[in-house]
Amino acid sequence: KQEVTQIPAALSVPEGENLVLNCSFTDSAIYNLQWFRQDPGKGLTSLLLIQSSQREQTSGRLNASLDKSSGRSTLYIAASQPGDSATYLCAVPNTGGFKTIFGAGTRLFVKA
């Protein structure tokens, strides 16, 4: 059974800082891993999708890496801005079925 853990649960940083969010999963037999952003009371916005054959994906100031063998993914945010404040979730398809398992998220606050 797939389990997904995100560390830290919350993070507060000053504007301009580079930061790393972590996601770990227990079963490495995955199709892909997806990172999302969620603003309070809103839906999830897809940030990056990494296929299992890929090592990393980049979009603007975001870079996500994937290490299947160790069951880990990281989301790197460069030069953080107050607008980056949100909850970031990683999602991993469950190999035992068709559903996707989500981590509990990392709540990020970027101070101006």
Add this chain to the structure above:
Amino acid sequence: KAGVTQTPRYLIKTRGQQVTLSCSPISGHRSVSWYQQTPGQGLQFLFEYFSETQRNKGNFPGRFSGRQFSNSRSEMNVSTLELGDSALYLCASSLTLSNTGELFFGEGSRLTVL
């Protein structure tokens, strides 16, 4: 192109009532999956529909049901509402089955049960 559309966005019901939520996926997407999000339990999978067939179901009681129409639009229904059903209900669409494709979420339907 239009994103995932969920209606209604907000609704208030009382215990014992039933509710129907709607989700229109991105054009061309055949998979719709539903999730319940609460502060205590996070995002929990309800069920997924692909080409009008339920492909998988989460650990929710039979009061939670869904269906998908030929145009890929999906509805979920919760009968005999309980206070604990208060949550943000999110649907996601995907071009292929959700475990292989990229998920795109709607804004959600926030249900409050009084």
